[in-house]
Amino acid sequence: MTAESKAKKQRAALIAAAVLFIVSAVWCGYLLFRQSGRQVEIISDGRVLYTLDLDREADREITVEYEGRKNVIAIEDHDIFMKEAECPDHTCIKTGRLGSAGVPIVCLPNKLMIRFKAGTDSAENGGVDAAA
Amino acid sequence: MRVSISYLAIAALAVSVFTGCGNSETAKAPAISGSESSAQAVSSNEPVSESVFAMDIYMTITAYDGEIIRAVSESIDKIKQLEALWNVNDEGSDIYKINNSSEPVSVDEQTAELMSFSLGMCESTNGALDITLYPVLREWGFTTGEYKVPDEDIISELMKNTGYEKVVLDGNTVTTPAGVMTDLGSVGKGRTGDCVAEIMRGCGVTSALLDLGGNIQVVGRKTDGSKWKIGLKDPYVRGNFGILEAEDTAVITSGGYERYFEQDGEVYWHILDPAAGSPAKNGIISATAVGSEGRLCDALSTSLFVMGEERAKKYWRSRGDFEMILVTDDDRVLITEGLEDSYTSGGLFSETEVIRRDS
Missing domain, CATH: 1.10.3980.10 (ApbE-like superfamily)
Incomplete structure (x- = not known):
């Protein structure tokens, strides 16, 4: 093997390793950042029933039942809100769309909560981490 | 020979980066409710968060660092224990x-x-x-x-x-x-927050957010080193009327909008004036107490609401262990001077007055 071809091989190997490294780094970046979408959880009596990415969800309705009482949750134009609720006060419906204030949508009588997933960037959360 | 060693080293590095990220991929499963998913969360620095229905509200505990699994599970146990002691309707309490x-x-x-x-x-x-x-x-x-x-x-x-x-x-x-x-309902949630914050610190957690049905208590700062941003709910439900930056603090609001009904054009809310036995209408529609102790802030938010503006100001001046934010029924926002640097108005109310200690 000549010294020249040896050097060529060496360079090729280095380039291959560098390419592999860069590709993996980019892939990692993608994995890390793609979950910063608007992740929402629907929780019933302390149990997470659904974890949804609002940015990817098509318009649809989800019905959740608690002790025979129904709540209808709607997703429209990548927003989520309580559409119907079999509860006395309808506070959950009055809350409107999730998102403007970092306030979860809560139907206390039916122990149902819709909220941004913990760790969701506060900028996606109306700029606040929580509301009092 | 040197060639293959350096090649191997770089390849190994690339692979290790791959695996490192692989963890974050698995952590995309909800890191909530149950130790199985929480275990994945730890390996990838995802927060652990759990919600529990207690004391008539939803409590959400989120811990970001330290022994988060133990911290959150001990917190949930504590909440259940305190609820069993203080639930006014539970025969065993x-x-x-x-x-x-x-x-x-x-x-x-x-x-x-x-x-x-x-x-x-x-x-x-x-x-x-x-x-x-x-x-x-x-x-x-x-x-x-x-x-x-x-x-x-x-x-x-x-x-x-x-x-x-x-x-x-x-x-x-x-x-x-x-x-x-x-009934300890006016202080129980605040005290629960104190107990949970204590458990967090004991487990080495330096960053946690406790949302006890709108009673907010924060431990330390956010993981990026910045302070927590706590929205202050508009009594007319238009979003937040202001934002408060907080660190190791309880922020607790009492508002007439939280639970009320209307009859014959009159609004009746759940905060009663103990002197009258009817809803407290002394000019305040929202009162927020801010301080290091949850139980104190919980007790105070109700009290300040009942007191009305002048009495609340006087009371604040007589103590040195809390700050407050009041919204009056003529649309003024009043903040005490200790909050001047941490409060940002959201623009819903045109006037923000600062209450000074020596005026």
């Missing part, structure tokens, strides 16, 4: 026993401690806080959701059995006359 006996009742140390604190606050606020209002609150339907404006005769009859000074605490023994009912 200390409060139920106190309310259904005119004999001395021996209670858990934690109940005695909170009872002692509460009675002190009732006295300090000159009765703006009163832990014996439960029968009146129940008559208005605020405890059951079956709202009604009660008969004045019934209220004046019930008011004969209210008054915190009727509660006698001696060590871990509580005695109330027949007909007197206590």
